[in-house]
Ligand SMILES: NC(=O)c1ccc[n+]([C@@H]2O[C@H](COP(=O)([O-])OP(=O)(O)OC[C@H]3O[C@@H](n4cnc5c(N)ncnc54)[C@H](O)[C@@H]3O)[C@@H](O)[C@H]2O)c1
C-alpha cells in the first residue's frame with residue numbers, strides 16, 4: 001500500500017491486506033455513527049462484491065443510482081438526500097462513495113450538504129477517478145446543461161483507491177483515464193513522461209482477465225496523484241496555479257460539449273487528448289514550445305488515445321463554446337501551455353484565428 005498525505009486527509013492506494021486492514025480500521029473509528037454506501041448500477045454489480053468480501057459492509061445500507069453523466073444532476077441528488085433522510089443519517093454518519101467521478105462528485109456533494117455536511121470517503125473505481133477526480137475537493141453536479149455548475153469545495157475524510165476495481169472497467173474508460181495520467185506527466189512530472197514512452201495502453205485492448213500486472217497500476221496512480229496533490233495543496237481554490245490542471249481542457253471541454261449532441265460522443269479523456277494537442281500547437285505557434293517537443297507530445301497522444309477528426313464546419317461553434325469557459329478573464333480565452341514536459345504556464349492567451357487554426361492543424365496531423 002502507498003499513502004499520500006494531503007493537508008487534512010490521507011489517500012491510500014493498494015490492493016493488499018494492509019490496504020483493506022487500513023480501510024476497516026478507518027471506518028471503525030468511533031467518530032462515525034453509521035455507514036452508508038452509494039453506488040451506481042454498474043459499480044453495484046462490479047465493485048460492491050469486492051468491498052463486501054473485504055469488509056463488514058454487508059450490514060451497511062446501499063443507495064444505488066442510475067449511472068452516467070446525464071444523471072449527474074439535482075434530480076438524482078434529491079433521490080440521494082431523500083434516502084439519507086429515510087435512513088435517518090445523523091451528522092456523524094459516513095458515506096462511502098463507490099464509483100467513478102460521477103458518484104464521487106455527486107454523492108460527495110450530497111454528503112457535504114446533507115444536514116450541513118456529514119462525513120464521506122471516496123473509493124474511486126474508474127482510472128479517471130483514481131488518478132484525478134477523487135482528490136482535490138471539488139464536488140458537484142451539472143445544472144441546465146452546464147457541467148459542474150452547482151457544487152462546493154470539501155475534502156473527503158479519506159480516499160481509498162484500489163486498482164483491482166479496474167478489472168471490470170470497459171477498455172475505452174480505462175484509456176480515457178490514461179489521458180489524465182499523460183496530462184499530469186506533461187504538466188508536472190518529467191520522469192513520468194519519460195516512463196510513459198515505454199508504455200502502450202492499447203496492448204490491454206484485448207481485455208485480458210485479470211488485468212495484466214504491467215503497468216504497475218499502484219505506481220502509475222500514485223505518481224499521477226502526486227502531481228495533482230502537489231498543485232492542489234498550493235492553490236486549493238484555483239485562484240492561480242491550480243489552473244494548470246486544466247491543460248488540454250479549454251479546447252477539450254468544448255469538443256466534449258459539442259460531441260454531446262452528436263451520435264458519436266467523445267469520452268472526457270479522448271476530448272482532453274485532442275485538446276492537449278491543439279493547445280500545444282498554439283504554444284508552438286506562439287514560440288512557447290519547441291517543434292521537437294510538440295512532435296513528441298502529439299506522437300504519444302495520437303498513439304495512445306483514439307484520434308477523431310474535428311468537423312471543420314464545427315470550428316465556429318467550438319470557439320463559441322470556448323468563449324463561455326468559466327476560466328476566461330477579460331473576455332480572453334484562457335489556456336495553460338506546457339513549454340516542456342514537466343512544466344506548465346497558466347493564464348495564457350491566443351488570438352481566436354490561431355485557436356481555430358489549431359483545430360484545423362490537428363486534422364492535418366491525422367492524414
Ligand atoms: N472532482 C474533480 O476534480 C473531477 C475531476 C475530473 C473529472 N470529474 C468528473 O468525473 C466525471 C467522470 O468520471 P468517470 O470517467 O469516472 O465517469 P463515470 O463515473 O460515469 O464512470 C464511467 C462508467 O464506468 C462505470 N464504472 C465505474 N467503475 C466501474 C468498474 N470498476 N467496472 C465497470 N464499470 C465501472 C460507470 O458506471 C460509468 O458507466 C465527470 O462528471 C467529471 O466532471 C471530477
Ligand SMILES: [Zn+2]
Nearest residue numbers: 180249268272
Ligand atoms: Zn479532465
